[in-house]
Every structure is written in structure tokens, then in C-alpha cells.
Amino acid sequence: MMKASTQHEHMSAAGRDLDEAEVLRVENLAAHLHTGGGVVRAVDGVSFSLRKGETLCIVGESGCGKSMTALAILGLLPRPAGRIVSGRVVLAGVGDLAMLSAEAMRKVRGRSISMVFQEPMTSLNPVFRIGWQISEAILMHEAIGREAARARAIAMLELVGIPSPETRYDAYPHQLSGGMRQRVMIAIALACQPQVMLADEPTTALDVTIQAQILRLMNRLKTETGSSLLLITHDLGVVAQMATRVCVMYAGVIVEEADVGALFARPLHPYTRGLLAAIPTSRSGGARGKLSTIAGMVPNLARLEPGCRFAARCPDVHDRCRMAEPPLAAPEGAGEGGRGVRCWLHLSAGPVAPALEAAP
Amino acid sequence: MASYILRRLLLTLPVLAGIVLITFLLARLSGDPTDLLLPPNATDEAREAFRSVNGLDRPLWEQFVTFAIKAVTGDFGTSLRFEQPAMQLVLDRLPATAELAAATMVIALSIGIPAGVIAATQRGHMADGLIRAIMLLGQAVPSFFLGVLGIIVFATWLRWLPTGGRGDWSQLVLPATTLAFNLVALIARVTRSCMLDVLKQDYVRTARAKGVWESRVIWLHALRNAFIPVLTVIGLQVGLLLGGVVVTETIFSWPGVGRLAIQAIYARDFPVVQAVVFVFAVIFVLVNLVVDLLYALLDPRIGYR
Numbered sequence: 310m311m312k313a314s315t316q317h318e319h320m321s322a323a324g325r326d327l328d329e330a331e332v333l334r335v336e337n338l339a340a341h342l343h344t345g346g347g348v349v350r351a352v353d354g355v356s357f358s359l360r361k362g363e364t365l366c367i368v369g370e371s372g373c374g375k376s377m378t379a380l381a382i383l384g385l386l387p388r389p390a391g392r393i394v395s396g397r398v399v400l401a402g403v404g405d406l407a408m409l410s411a412e413a414m415r416k417v418r419g420r421s422i423s424m425v426f427q428e429p430m431t432s433l434n435p436v437f438r439i440g441w442q443i444s445e446a447i448l449m450h451e452a453i454g455r456e457a458a459r460a461r462a463i464a465m466l467e468l469v470g471i472p473s474p475e476t477r478y479d480a481y482p483h484q485l486s487g488g489m490r491q492r493v494m495i496a497i498a499l500a501c502q503p504q505v506m507l508a509d510e511p512t513t514a515l516d517v518t519i520q521a522q523i524l525r526l527m528n529r530l531k532t533e534t535g536s537s538l539l540l541i542t543h544d545l546g547v548v549a550q551m552a553t554r555v556c557v558m559y560a561g562v563i564v565e566e567a568d569v570g571a572l573f574a575r576p577l578h579p580y581t582r583g584l585l586a587a588i589p590t591s592r593s594g595g596a597r598g599k600l601s602t603i604a605g606m607v608p609n610l611a612r613l614e615p616g617c618r619f620a621a622r623c624p625d626v627h628d629r630c631r632m633a634e635p636p637l638a639a640p641e642g643a644g645e646g647g648r649g650v651r652c653w654l655h656l657s658a659g660p661v662a663p664a665l666e667a668a669p
Numbered sequence: 670m671a672s673y674i675l676r677r678l679l680l681t682l683p684v685l686a687g688i689v690l691i692t693f694l695l696a697r698l699s700g701d702p703t704d705l706l707l708p709p710n711a712t713d714e715a716r717e718a719f720r721s722v723n724g725l726d727r728p729l730w731e732q733f734v735t736f737a738i739k740a741v742t743g744d745f746g747t748s749l750r751f752e753q754p755a756m757q758l759v760l761d762r763l764p765a766t767a768e769l770a771a772a773t774m775v776i777a778l779s780i781g782i783p784a785g786v787i788a789a790t791q792r793g794h795m796a797d798g799l800i801r802a803i804m805l806l807g808q809a810v811p812s813f814f815l816g817v818l819g820i821i822v823f824a825t826w827l828r829w830l831p832t833g834g835r836g837d838w839s840q841l842v843l844p845a846t847t848l849a850f851n852l853v854a855l856i857a858r859v860t861r862s863c864m865l866d867v868l869k870q871d872y873v874r875t876a877r878a879k880g881v882w883e884s885r886v887i888w889l890h891a892l893r894n895a896f897i898p899v900l901t902v903i904g905l906q907v908g909l910l911l912g913g914v915v916v917t918e919t920i921f922s923w924p925g926v927g928r929l930a931i932q933a934i935y936a937r938d939f940p941v942v943q944a945v946v947f948v949f950a951v952i953f954v955l956v957n958l959v960v961d962l963l964y965a966l967l968d969p970r971i972g973y974r
């Protein structure tokens with residue numbers, strides 16, 4: 310059974326190589342943002358593994374560190390505030406991205422691992438033609454001529470479903486709708502056929518019909534190009550439609566990890582249960598049509614209290630939850646493979662041997 | 670695009686009419702032009718004769734119409750000092766001024782833009798602090814002071830450069846640098862702040878995510894956007910630049926329109942002053958038109974409508 314991250318990560322960290330089926334493994338990644346108001350621990354020890362052809366969804370509330378996780382993987386944390394403070398980002402065939410030089414990392418970006426952003430309206434450069442922007446992505450990584458790059462870019466435009474790609478090649482971003490621009494972004498991201506595509510809430514800014522189109526497009530292209538997809542979202546509907554595996558993120562850490570079916574059928578972490586209860590057509594048996602919300606707010610990532618990060622909002626909070634933070638580990642009596650939860654309720658030991666992977 | 674230019678040119682016609690009116694009023698504001706144009710000891714008969722010859726005894730509106738018709742054909746009368754057509758004098762000096770302005774612009778852009786970009790990318794570091802200090806100096810020190818300082822240091826002490834005149838390039842260096850100094854400071858400051866803004870934009874992150882070299886991200890993706898507002902600011906400075914031309918040309922005996930203007934004012938050579946004012950105003954309008962056209966060329970979101 311492949312158990313990629315969870316409690317085995319320390320053992321596997323010793324060996325540099327990934328499992329055969331893995332393309333990307335993030336181990337204990339921590340990224341901090343140094344701001345005027347203190348150090349924001351936006352990513353605070355995140356581990357997960359992405360397998361070939363898989364769609365891994367990271368889901369969580371606004372501000373829990375989803376975007377920063379993706380940006381840290383790509384080495385694009387906001388400057389000069391952001392820094393990776395610990396952890397590894399191992400990409401198949403490349404090695405630990407966090408250790409790469411700036412130039413080596415540049416070569417990886419766009420070629421082996423690429424990203425689609427949340428804001429299609431502002432993510433394309435307004436003064437360059439869209440075709441040029443796609444061609445550039447190809448020319449940066451491949452020793453081919455301008456004409457060949459142009460032909461590839463037109464083929465990409467066609468692939469992402471943009472009508473009359475030959476003419477649209479010369480269009481400027483402002484001449485396209487949000488949905489079309491996001492298609493262009495996807496074309497850029499896939500132009501070099503990367504192993505991994507990161508998509509940070511790619512449909513949040515789009516209206517519902519366009520959203521569905523874009524998601525279907527990404528699903529299709531993922532299969533056609535053989536890339537793996539790391540999809541960030543706060544929408545459990547998107548998770549249900551797209552994911553093979555799910556990581557639920559809360560306040561800078563992953564609180565639950567499971568195959569998509571298992572997560573919806575039997576959510577373990579109180580936060581996950583809260584999220585599921587908060588969607589109108591919940592698939593979880595417990596919701597019974599009644600719409601609820603999770604009370605309270607995400608804690609300030611610059612001033613985290615000791616103990617479980619969800620304690621202040623948790624309906625099932627115990628004393629031990631405030632004493633020590635639970636590790637992300639396989640739940641007691643878990644049948645399903647690769648399942649992990651960060652909650653004392655589901656761990657046998659109690660807070661005696663806390664936080665296996667908590668960084669010092 | 671051609672029709673856009675034509676429309677813009679047509680739109681400048683009312684502006685030009687206004688310029689003609691102002692130029693006309695210049696001669697009237699200070700009272701009877703006879704006092705300005707004739708020596709103080711002229712006889713009453715001479716004054717009368719002058720008035721009727723120049724139509725100054727006609728109603729004001731009629732004088733304006735006559736003036737306007739002549740002005741449009743470039744006839745501003747004859748220079749009292751040089752006894753040549755006033756407009757011809759100005760046009761003869763125009764190439765020298767154009768040369769100085771072009772050299773100034775080249776210096777200002779080739780120093781100001783890189784300085785601003787480097788300050789923005791090195792924000793908070795030493796290079797940024799140094800550039801900002803120089804920029805502050807450049808904005809605070811008036812160009813005439815710099816000009817005189819330049820002459821003392823480089824012409825009188827070091828004898829590297831001539832003190833003035835026009836001929837080979839060495840004579841262009843001091844006046845152009847002097848004139849460029851304030852402009853460099855301004856361009857660098859605006860470039861810096863625009864770059865800081867652009868570098869925060871999502872499309873810069875996209876470029877990096879594509880694996881574009883950092884230098885290309887900054888000098889192509891970011892600067893291409895940041896230059897658009899910089900251009901606007903440069904356009905707004907044309908008036909100040911023309912003022913600087915007058916001072917700088919005088920300090921360095923540069924035989925341009927600005928120096929001619931000062932000479933004409935001192936010599937009470939009113940036709941020439943009017944011609945200079947008119948030409949400067951037309952240049953101002955034309956430069957703004959060119960800036961607008963460039964603006965539309967650089968920013969595809971602005972159509973030629």
C-alpha cells in the first residue's frame with residue numbers, strides 16, 4: 310500500500326528518491342512571511358504527495374495558506390517578505406526544489422511544474438499579445454525557432470478550446486473574457502507539458518457555467534498531457550468533481566488527508582465535518598439538509614497559540630487539545646489507505662508524544 | 670490611426686487660435702505697443718505715423734483679425750534689431766534648440782529609466798538609497814546653478830569642456846547635462862514608483878511562473894508597463910523643459926530659440942518675442958500630441974478612437 314506522507318515521512322525523508330508512482334512530494338514544508346505585524350507562519354509544516362495522473366485537491370478557508378503553499382513549491386513567495394524556512398519539495402527527475410539555485414529553479418518553472426492563478430483578469434500581461442505570451446513560455450525552455458513556437462502556441466490555443474486560434478493569437482488580454490483568459494493561462498501552463506500543474510482556485514473568479522467548462526477542460530487536458538494536478542480550492546463541489554485525493558488545510562497545516570470518496574463518506578476531523586455540513590447539498594450523512602457554518606474565525610497566523618489550531622472553534626474540544634498540537638497521523642483503526650488526520654479524537658496516544666513532524 | 674491623427678490635429682486648431690490670441694494680447698497687456706516699439710525720445714509725429722502704419726489706430730478687434738491672419742501665415746513682422754522677418758529668425762534658431770532638446774532627452778531617459786528600475790529592484794538597499802539621494806538633489810538644485818557650477822568645474826578648472834557656443838559635440842555636453850539633470854531626477858523617481866507598483870502585479874508573477882529570466886521579467890515585462898505612466902509624466906514636463914531651455918541656452922551661449930528670446934526681450938524686439946512665444950506654444954501642443962500617440966502605441970488598451 311502506498312502511504313506517501315503522514316507518519317512515515319521521516320523514514321522516507323532519508324531516501325531522496327520518490328516512489329515510482331509519485332511525481333511530487335512535499336515534506337514538512339514551512340514558509341514564513343516577515344511582515345510589519347510579525348512573522349506570519351502561512352505554511353507551517355505541510356506534507357503531501359502527488360502521484361502520477363492524480364488530482365490532489367487542497368481545500369480550506371480563505372487565509373489558511375493554500376496559495377502560499379503553491380507559491381512556496383514554485384519558489385515564488387512574495388518578495389522580500391516570504392521565505393521557505395524548512396522542508397523539502399521533491400519533484401520526480403529533478404530533486405529538492407527548495408535547494409535549487411535561482412537559475413536551476415527558473416528552468417524548472419514552466420517546464421516541469423507550472424501554475425494557473427486565481428485571477429485571470431490580471432494574470433496576463435496587458436501590453437503583450439496572448440500568442441506571444443504563450444510562445445514565450447515555450448521559447449524560454451526549448452531550443453526551437455519563433456515560427457515553431459508560434460505553431461505550438463496556436464495548437465495550444467486550439468487545445469484549450471479557443472475559437473479561431475490563428476486570429477486570437479494576435480489578440481490582447483483585454484479583448485478576451487475572463488473565461489477565455491483563464492484558458493490562455495492554462496495554455497501557458499501546459500505549453501511545455503509539465504509533470505505537475507498547480508492550479509490556485511482557477512475558477513473562483515469565473516461565473517458558474519464557465520467554471521464547469523474550465524474544470525472539465527483541466528480534467529481532459531490532465532489526461533491528454535499526462536500531467537498531475539494539484540488543485541487548490543475552497544469549494545467542496547469542485548473537490549467532489551475533480552479530486553482523487555484531498556488534503557484539508559487549516560491555519561497553515563493539513564488537518565486531514567484522504568481519498569475523495571472516504572473523505573466525503575466519513576470525514577474525521579471536526580473541521581472537515583464542519584466544512585461538509587456547510588455545503589447545501591452535502592453528501593455527508595450527518596448534515597441532513599440543514600445548512601450550518603463553522604463559528605469563529607481562522608486564527609491569526611502571526612500569533613498562534615500552543616495546542617490544536619482548531620481548538621477555539623471546535624465543537625468537540627478537550628483539555629488535551631489546548632495542551633499540545635496533534636500530529637497528522639493515521640486514525641485509530643483506519644481501514645482506508647493513506648488516510649491521515651490531525652485530531653486527538655482519532656489518535657490513540659493522546660498528547661504524550663506530540664507533533665511528530667512539528668518543526669522546531 | 671491616420672484618421673485619429675487627423676482628428677487630433679483638427680482638435681489642436683482651437684488651441685492654436687487661443688495661442689494667437691494670447692500672443693496678440695501680450696503686445697497689448699502692457700499698454701500701447703507704440704511705447705514698447707519706439708524709442709522713448711520719439712516725436713509725437715513719429716508716434717502718429719507709426720500708429721497709422723501699423724494699424725494701431727483701428728479698433729482692437731480689427732487689429733486682432735489682421736494680426737491673426739498674418740500670424741497664421743507666419744508673418745509676425747520684422748525684427749526691430751535684426752531687420753529680418755521675426756519668424757525667419759526663430760526658425761533659423763530652431764535646429765540648435767532641437768539638437769539640445771534631443772540630447773537632453775537621450776541623457777535623461779538613458780540615465781533616469783535605468784536608475785529608477787535599479788532603485789525599485791534594490792528597494793531598501795544601498796543602491797536605492799544612493800539613487801534616491803541623488804534624485805532629491807536633482808530635484809532641489811535649480812538648473813542655472815548647476816550650469817554655472819558645470820562651467821566653473823569642467824570648463825574653467827579642469828578645462829575638459831568649452832564654456833559655451835555650438836559646434837562639435839563637446840560643446841553640447843555641458844548644456845545638455847545641465848538641462849537633463851532635473852529631468853533625470855524626475856524620470857528616475859517616477860520610474861521607481863511605477864516599477865514598484867508593476868512588480869506587485871499578477872502578470873509579473875505569471876512571467877516568473879513561466880520560467881522567464883529575472884532580468885527579462887524586470888526590463889521587459891515590468892518596464893514595458895511601467896513606462897506608460899512615465900511617458901505621461903514626461904509629456905507633462907515639456908513646458909518646464911522649454912523654460913529650462915531659455916535659461917540653459919543663455920548660460921552656455923547656445924544659439925537657440927531660448928537665447929534669442931532673452932536677447933529679444935532685452936532689446937525690446939517685440940515681433941521676435943511674439944514669434945518665439947507662438948513657436949514655443951506650437952511645439953508644446955505638438956509634443957503633447959506625439960506623447961498621446963506614443964501612449965496609444967504603447968498601451969493596447971487605448972484605442973485610436
Ligand SMILES: Nc1ncnc2c1ncn2[C@@H]1O[C@H](COP(=O)(O)OP(=O)(O)OP(=O)(O)O)[C@@H](O)[C@H]1O
Nearest residue numbers: 342344349351370371372373374375376377387610
Ligand atoms: N504578501 C503577503 N504579506 C504578508 N502576509 C500575507 C501575504 N499574502 C498572504 N499573507 C498571509 O498569509 C496567510 C496565507 O495566505 P494565502 O494567500 O496562502 O491564503 P489562501 O488560503 O490562499 O486564501 P484565499 O482562499 O483567500 O486565496 C494569510 O493569513 C494572509 O494574511
Ligand SMILES: [Mg+2]
Nearest residue numbers: 375376427509
Ligand atoms: Mg489563495
